Structure formats: structure tokens, C-alpha cells
Amino acid sequence: MAWFKRNRKPIEANADRASRVPEGLWAKCPSCAQILYKKNLVANLSVCPKCAFHFRLSAADRVSSLLDGPWTEHDATLASTDPLDFEDTKPYKARLEAGTASTGLRDAVIVASGHLDGYPAVVAAMEYGFIGGSMGVVVGEKITRGIERAIAERIPVVIVSCSGGARMMEGTLSLMQMAKISAALARLDRAGLPYVSVLTDPTTGGVTASFAMLGDLNIAEPGALIGFAGPRVIEQTIRQKLPEGFQRSEFLLEHGMLDTIVDRRELKATLSRMLRFAGARRDAAPPPGPPPANEPDTTDTETEVDAPEPGPSEAEAPAPAPKGELTEPPPSDQAT
Amino acid sequence: MPLELLEFEEPIGILLKEIEALGLLPKTPEREREIAELRDRVGSIRRDLYANLTPWQRVLVARHPSRPNTLDYVALLFTSFSELHGDRLFADDHAIVCGLAEHHGTPVLVVGHQKGGGDTKEKIFRNFGYAKPEGYRKALRAMRLAEKFRRPIVVLVDTPAAYPGIESEERGVAEAIALNLREMAMLSVPIVVIVSGEGGSGGALGLAIGDRILMQEHAVYSVIPPEGCAAILWRDANRKMEAAAALRIGASDLRDLGVIDEIVPEPEGGAHTDPTAAATLLDEALTRALEELARDSPALRLDRRYDKFRRMGSVGLVENDAEPAAGEG
Numbered sequence: 001m002a003w004f005k006r007n008r009k010p011i012e013a014n015a016d017r018a019s020r021v022p023e024g025l026w027a028k029c030p031s032c033a034q035i036l037y038k039k040n041l042v043a044n045l046s047v048c049p050k051c052a053f054h055f056r057l058s059a060a061d062r063v064s065s066l067l068d069g070p071w072t073e074h075d076a077t078l079a080s081t082d083p084l085d086f087e088d089t090k091p092y093k094a095r096l097e098a099g100t101a102s103t104g105l106r107d108a109v110i111v112a113s114g115h116l117d118g119y120p121a122v123v124a125a126m127e128y129g130f131i132g133g134s135m136g137v138v139v140g141e142k143i144t145r146g147i148e149r150a151i152a153e154r155i156p157v158v159i160v161s162c163s164g165g166a167r168m169m170e171g172t173l174s175l176m177q178m179a180k181i182s183a184a185l186a187r188l189d190r191a192g193l194p195y196v197s198v199l200t201d202p203t204t205g206g207v208t209a210s211f212a213m214l215g216d217l218n219i220a221e222p223g224a225l226i227g228f229a230g231p232r233v234i235e236q237t238i239r240q241k242l243p244e245g246f247q248r249s250e251f252l253l254e255h256g257m258l259d260t261i262v263d264r265r266e267l268k269a270t271l272s273r274m275l276r277f278a279g280a281r282r283d284a285a286p287p288p289g290p291p292p293a294n295e296p297d298t299t300d301t302e303t304e305v306d307a308p309e310p311g312p313s314e315a316e317a318p319a320p321a322p323k324g325e326l327t328e329p330p331p332s333d334q335a336t
Numbered sequence: 337m338p339l340e341l342l343e344f345e346e347p348i349g350i351l352l353k354e355i356e357a358l359g360l361l362p363k364t365p366e367r368e369r370e371i372a373e374l375r376d377r378v379g380s381i382r383r384d385l386y387a388n389l390t391p392w393q394r395v396l397v398a399r400h401p402s403r404p405n406t407l408d409y410v411a412l413l414f415t416s417f418s419e420l421h422g423d424r425l426f427a428d429d430h431a432i433v434c435g436l437a438e439h440h441g442t443p444v445l446v447v448g449h450q451k452g453g454g455d456t457k458e459k460i461f462r463n464f465g466y467a468k469p470e471g472y473r474k475a476l477r478a479m480r481l482a483e484k485f486r487r488p489i490v491v492l493v494d495t496p497a498a499y500p501g502i503e504s505e506e507r508g509v510a511e512a513i514a515l516n517l518r519e520m521a522m523l524s525v526p527i528v529v530i531v532s533g534e535g536g537s538g539g540a541l542g543l544a545i546g547d548r549i550l551m552q553e554h555a556v557y558s559v560i561p562p563e564g565c566a567a568i569l570w571r572d573a574n575r576k577m578e579a580a581a582a583l584r585i586g587a588s589d590l591r592d593l594g595v596i597d598e599i600v601p602e603p604e605g606g607a608h609t610d611p612t613a614a615a616t617l618l619d620e621a622l623t624r625a626l627e628e629l630a631r632d633s634p635a636l637r638l639d640r641r642y643d644k645f646r647r648m649g650s651v652g653l654v655e656n657d658a659e660p661a662a663g664e665g
Contacts, residue, residue, distance in 0.1 A: 083593065083652030084584050088569035106656060137649030144646065166537075166559050168569060171583045172595050175537060175559040176648035179545055182517035183645050190522065206559070208510035209498075209538040214518055228510035228538070229500030233564070237500045247505060257508045 029053050045264045054221050054264055056201060058103070059110040059127035062160050066123055066268050071114030074149070075142045079106040083137065084171050092169040099130040107138035108163065111146040116158065117272035118282045122150040125160040126207075133163035135207055136170035140177025143211065147184040147195075156194040156280045158271060161212040165205015178210035185214050194278035196271055199226050199249070199258070217259045217274055220249040221267075226257075342396045344385060351378050382605040389554070391580040395562060397554040398534050399496075402608040404615070405465075406433060406448030406492040409532065412615035413622065414439050414446060420478050422470075426507065429471030431463045431495070432543070434478035439490070440623065445482035447475045447543055448492030451533070465534075466499035469512035472542045476516050479523055488526040488626055493540045494533030496561065513542035520545035521645070526629035526637060528622060531555045531596065532607075535585075547641050548625040549595070551587045552618065553602040557595065558585040594648060598625075 027036045031053035041048070045065055046055035063071055079096075086092040100106060108130035113122050124143050126133040143159065150157045166174040188195055197215030199208075201224035209228050212218070220226060227247035235242055245251050252258045262270045276282070341349045355374045358367055389397065397403070410417050414437035422428040433450045436443065452462030482489050498509050520527065520543075527546030535544070535557030551557065560568075562580035567573040584590070587599045600621045607614035629637060 077655050077657050079654050079656035081652050081654045083649075084582065086582050088579075088582065089571075137652035140649055141653055168560055168565050168583070170559075170649075170652060171593075172535075172557055172559055172585060172590055173593055173649045173652055175541055175557075176595055176645065178514075178538065178541060179517050179521070179645045180648055182514060183521035183545075183642050186518045186521045187642070189518070206538050209513040209542070210517055211514070213508070213511040213514040227505050228498065228513075229505065233500045234502065234505070238502060242502070246502070255506050255508065257511055 027055075047264050052222065052263060054201065054223065056128055056162065057264075058129065059105065059108075059125040059162075062125035062162075063110055063112045063114075063123055065264070066116055066125075066158065066160075066271065067112065067114035067121075068117065069115065071112045071123075074111045074113065075145055076110075077106060078138050078142055080136055080138050080170065082169075083173060084169065086169040086171070088169075095131055095169070103127050103129045105130055107136070107142070108133045108167075109139045109142050111142045113146075113149065113155075115283060116156075116275065117268060119272065119275045119280045120153070120155045120283055121158055121275070121280070122146045122155060123158045123160070126162040128162045128202075131167060131169075133161075133207075134165060134167035134174075135163060135177050136167035136174045137177060139167075140174075140180050143181050144184045147181070147188050150193060151184075151188055151191050154191070154193060154281070156196070156275050156278065157188060158196045158198060159211055159215075160198040160200060161203040161207050162200045163203060163205075163207040165207050175206060178206045181211045182214060185211060189216075194275060194280055196274055198267065198271075200224050202226070204228065204230060213257070215259075216278070218257065219260050219262050219267075219270065220252065220258050221264055222249055222261050224249045226252050340401055342393070342400065344390075344393050344396070345382075347381050348378050348385070351381070379604070382609075386554075386605055389586075390577070391583075391586060392562065392577040394554060394586050395534075395556055395576075395580050397606050397608075398556040400606065400608045402453070403533055404607050404611040405453050405533070406446075406450045406494060408453065408611055409492055409530075409615060409618065410435070410437065410446055410448075412612060413619055414444070417446065420481075421474070423473035423477055425470065425473055427468075427470045429463075429468050429474060430461055431465050431467040431499070432471030432475055434475055439626065442626075443485075443487050444626075445478055445487055445489045446492070447478060447489060448532075449495035449540070449543065451494055451496075463499060465495045466497060467495060467539055467542075468499045468501075468504050469507040469509040472498075472509070472512035472516050475543055476519055479520065479527075483523050483525050486525055488528070488629070489523070489546070490622065490626075491527065491529045491543050491546060493529060493531045493535050493544050493557075494555075495536045495539045496534055497536040498539030498542065510538075513538050516542045517545060521641060522638065524634040524638065526626060527641075528625045528629070530600070530618065530622065531557050532618075536561060545641075545645070547629050547637055547644070548597050550598050550600050550618075550621050550625065551590060551596040552600045552607060552614070553587055554606050555587060556585040557590055558583050593651060 025038055027038050027041055029036060029048040032051035034050045046057050082092050105127055108127045109124055111124045124146050147157055195215050197212050197218045199212050199220040203212050203226045225247055231242055249261045253261055351374050355371055358371050417435050417437040419433060419435040431450060434447045437446045449465050450462050451465030452459040479489055529544045529546035529549045531551040533555055537559055562576040563573045566575040566579040590596045591599055598621060601617050603610040603613040
């Protein structure tokens with residue numbers, strides 16, 4: 001007979017948000033178990049200062065981490081009509097609403113334009129919090145429009161993938177988005193414009209088998225799960241456990257599928273060097289001082305970047321741009 | 337009775353057994369009449385069944401072990417086929433076949449997934465139609481040859497999926513498929529794609545970019561197999577019938593959604609009941625598509641091919657200006 005009895009249930013950890021930065025003041029690193037002050041973690045681009053574990057980043061934070069100053073979101077109001085009228089254990093419409101409620105987005109990608117270290121660029125970032133970052137018709141259309149915009153303005157494209165793949169609830173239409181985006185990338189490629197694919201945890205399925213693997217340069221964050229078939233499907237096929245580290249960034253690098261693996265804190269500088277190599281047009285050096293707190297432009301207005309006349313594309317030496325053109329003009333109210 | 341019957345064809349099976357039994361007895365005019373009547377009933381039941389296939393039954397027909405496969409159609413639709421092997425990088429994948437052939441006297445390149453009919457040995461040799469990266473790379477190599485010599489390309493799509501195994505991932509199956517999607521969009525020669533059996537997700541799409549997408553009446557084309565979808569969304573692979581219905585993977589659904597251009601009819605009871613008739617029906621659509629495409633300039637064809645895929649999914653798009661429920665700053 002025990003002398004003491006435990007009356008209360010033990011306090012349970014909130015397990016469902018393990019890989020995202022939790023709410024509140026403190027966060028625990030799932031890799032090294034270090035308790036981290038959240039403000040420090042965010043200032044460190046959600047990379048654990050102790051073990052360099054990369055927390056998953058929201059699409060808005062991702063864009064802000066790559067673009068200088070304010071940026072313009074495109075096609076923010078584009079939404080899915082639920083073309084198949086899909087219902088599994090839950091109506092797809094309810095899943096869409098839940099995704100919007102938790103992320104503030106209409107679908108699983110933000111496509112933005114702005115300056116990446118002074119280089120005008122289109123940047124797309126996928127939002128894992130919206131139905132697992134899955135690609136349906138909205139993601140396909142927004143990214144395709146972003147690529148077409150880049151071709152029209154003759155600027156580079158950077159796409160940061162974070163997705164479970166094509167979205168089942170839009171059926172074969174989702175599959176076709178792989179073809180649609182890849183066709184747009186073919187035109188970007190033939191136009192001689194750079195495309196850098198950044199693969200983050202996780203990038204799988206139809207996203208990997210289309211635009212994520214088509215970069216002029218494919219670069220990944222450390223330790224990201226990257227693959228075509230999911231690990232469980234493969235285990236069922238071969239009926240044995242998969243080796244440690246299978247389908248992680250380092251595995252792909254070793255098998256020749258990636259150009260490089262880059263720590264998130266070095267990502268912007270790496271991209272900048274790549275864009276310089278690619279001869280991308282640079283408008284100006286980024287604004288000095290600490291990176292400003294970026295707010296996504298949640299209006300659906302699209303402000304054209306008031307950039308100086310594009311010089312020859314080889315001209316990478318940043319011409320001292322006139323003051324006032326370093327950043328974009330404030331968004332106007334006209335919708336395009 | 338050489339045909340393998342599907343589970344929903346059981347009523348036919350009973351009648352066929354009866355016919356067989358009668359056939360073993362000595363012939364009399366009465367028995368002959370009885371047999372003819374039974375055959376009529378088989379025909380009408382089959383008509384009924386195939387006119388009202390459920391989505392899951394469509395999947396079973398598309399996967400039918402006797403359904404004509406790519407090499408069957410190659411033999412029926414083309415002459416002087418010579419197969420091209422290997423991706424010049426790693427290996428020859430037997431789950432995808434490529435070859436030079438003639439279609440009514442015109443040289444064309446044929447590319448297709450090969451599931452492997454016949455015995456188990458052949459099926460294993462073809463890896464059940466699960467292609468590996470070298471298969472997609474071989475296909476692109478062959479298609480570039482066709483472009484160089486300005487020959488049209490005919491693609492037959494029939495695969496459960498790209499092979500989900502370790503070596504597939506190691507050698508970059510995702511990259512191989514992705515590159516085909518990008519490069520096929522830019523090939524300057526006509527491409528006619530025929531979805532003839534199972535259009536299994538990325539593994540199918542990796543060969544399926546073209547100017548015309550034809551689909552046989554009982555083929556399916558899906559982002560994920562119904563079993564896989566059921567296992568993920570319903571958490572129960574046995575809900576595959578519901579998943580098959582929800583995914584809308586049949587030919588008429590896909591035509592309505594703008595994924596395919598044309599449905600190619602099949603003989604009553606499916607292509608497997610009469611492969612020659614199936615090939616004749618297919619040949620009509622293929623010949624027409626090739627003739628139409630030959631009239632356009634390469635530049636016009638490429639623009640139209642781009643626009644065709646560019647429009648895919650527009651049925652599912654809407655501008656929603658209302659404030660999102662929460663989360664905006």
C-alpha cells in the first residue's frame with residue numbers, strides 16, 4: 001500500500017504543435033529539448049540557436065525573411081470553389097474554412113513581389129498550416145501567375161516549397177497543376193530568367209515532382225523531408241524499415257538531387273549571390289539598418305514596383321538609386 | 337471461357353457457365369437455340385452493367401488483367417515497331433516502352449507504360465507498370481529524337497503509379513517526372529496522349545503532356561489511387577469506393593472538368609472483351625488528332641498546348657473579396 005496517492009492527472013504536453021513555434025513566451029526545441037525564449041527564436045528566423053533545428057516557418061514570415069522592406073502580395077483573394085464538391089469525413093469546404101481561420105490565407109501559398117537584397121523578384125512561399133501546404137487549383141494558379149509576372153517584368157522567381165503534395169480534394173485538377181506550373185517554368189527557362197527552388201520540411205509528392213525539382217538551382221534547408229513517395233508508402237512497398245536519414249536533405253545532396261543545403265540564416269545571402277551570378281537586375285542595395293518589421297500587404301491591390309529603367313542584365317553593379325526608390329510606394333487603392 | 341470476370345460481373349459468370357455446360361452436351365437444334373438465347377442475355381446484362389458502372393467498378397475495369405496494354409495496342413495500331421532501350425544514364429526500365437513505328441505509313445514515336453499482360457513472370461519483368469526514374473528519362477531521350485526528326489509522338493498512359501521504392505527516390509524519380517513535364521511542354525512536334533488504362537498520378541502525368549489528351553471510355557485518371565485516398569482521408573483503405581466516387585476520375589467527369597479533350601468509346605463490355613474492336617475505335621480518334629495537329633505550325637501548337645494546361649483548374653477558381661474569418665493583420 002502506497003502512503004501517497006496521486007490525485008491529479010499529470011499535466012500533459014501540448015503535442016499537436018510540435019514542429020511549429022508554439023504560442024506563448026517560451027518554446028521547446030523538439031530536437032535538443034532546449035527551452036528557448038520565443039522572441040529570441042523568432043529573431044533567429046525560428047532556428048534553434050543551440051542546435052540549429054529549423055522550425056517550420058509560416059508563408060508570411062518566409063516572404064518577410066527574404067524580401068527587403070514591404071512587399072506586395074498578389075492574388076490574395078483567389079479561392080477554391082470546391083470544384084468536385086468533395087466530402088470525406090468532413091466537407092472540403094469546411095477544411096478550407098478551417099485553413100483560412102488558422103492562417104488568414106485563402107489558400108496554401110503567398111505569392112509576392114518585392115526586392116530580395118535589392119534584386120526585384122517574385123517570391124512564392126507555401127503555407128503548411130493550410131491543409132498541409134497541399135497544391136490545388138488556387139496554388140497552381142497563383143504560382144503560375146507569379147511566374148508569368150516574372151517573365152513579363154524579366155525578373156527572377158524564388159519558390160519556397162513546404163507541402164505534402166497535390167491536394168486530393170480537388171482530384172485530377174490538382175494533378176494538372178503540376179503540368180501547368182511546369183509549363184510556365186519552361187517559358188521562364190527559355191526566357192533566360194533565373195528560378196531558384198528552395199525545398200523546406202516537408203516537400204513531397206506532386207510538388208517535388210514538378211516545380212520543386214526544376215530550379216536552375218535546387219537548395220534545401222537542413223534536415224528537411226524531401227521525396228516523391230511518402231516514407232510509409234515506400235515501407236509498405238518494400239516491406240522493410242527505411243534507413244535512417246532516408247529522404248532528408250543530406251540524403252538528396254549525397255544522391256545528386258540538390259545543389260546545396262543552406263541554413264535558413266544564410267538563405268537570403270545565398271540567394272542574393274545566386275541572383276548576381278544569374279545576372280539578375282539589381283535596383284538598389286537593401287535599405288540599411290535592422291530589417292523592418294514587415295507586414296504583408298493584405299489588400300488585394302498590386303503595386304507596380306517603381307524601379308529604374310532596367311539596364312543590361314549583366315549590370316550587376318548596383319547603381320546608386322535615387323532616394324525614394326529604394327522601397328516601393330505605398331499601396332494604392334486601385335485594384336488591378 | 338478465357339475472360340477473367342470482375343466481381344460485379346458475377347451474373348454474367350453464371351450464364352457463361354450454363355452456356356459452357358450446354359456446349360458440352362450433344363448438339364440439338366433446341367440446345368443451340370437455348371445457347372443463343374443465353375448469349376443474348378449475357379449481352380444485355382453486360383450492356384446494362386457497363387452502362388451504369390459505379391466509380392469503383394470503373395477502377396476495376398481500368399485495371400482489368402486482360403485489358404489491352406501498350407504493346408497490345410502497338411501491335412494493333414502501328415506497323416514496323418522497333419523498340420528503343422535505355423536512358424543512356426543508368427538502365428533500361430521495362431515498365432516504360434519507347435519505339436519507332438509507323439502509323440498508316442507515317443513514322444511516329446510511340447511511348448507508353450507497359451504493365452505486362454500474360455503471366456506473372458512478364459508482370460514482374462515489367463514491374464507491374466511501376467516506372468522508375470530511368471523510364472521517364474528514356475522516354476524524354478526518345479521524345480527528343482522525335483523532335484529532332486520532326487516526327488509526331490503518340491503516348492499511351494497505363495500505370496498504377498511511379499515506383500515507390502528506395503532506388504526510385506535515390507535516383508530522383510521526382511526530378512525525372514518534373515523534367516518531363518517541363519520539357520514536354522516545349523517539344524515542337526505534335527503529341528497525342530491516350531489514357532488507355534490506369535492514369536496513376538504523377539507516374540502517369542510524367543508522360544502525359546500533349547496537344548490532345550484522349551481517354552478511353554473505361555480508363556481512369558487520378559491524383560491518387562482510391563485506396564490511398566481512403567487510407568489518408570477516411571483513415572480506412574476499405575472506404576475506397578467512396579473515395580473513387582469523390583475523386584471523379586472517370587472519363588466523362590474529366591471531360592467536364594477540362595482535363596481531357598475527348599472520350600474514345602470502347603466495345604461493349606470494355607476493351608478487354610474485344611481488343612481489335614477497341615483498337616479500331618482508338619485508331620479513328622488518333623488518326624483524326626494527328627491529322628488536325630499536323631496542320632498547325634509548331635509555334636501555334638506550342639501556344640495552344642500552353643493555353644490548354646494553363647486553363648486547367650480555372651473551373652475551381654473564384655475571387656473572394658470577403659474578409660477572411662481571422663488572422664489578418
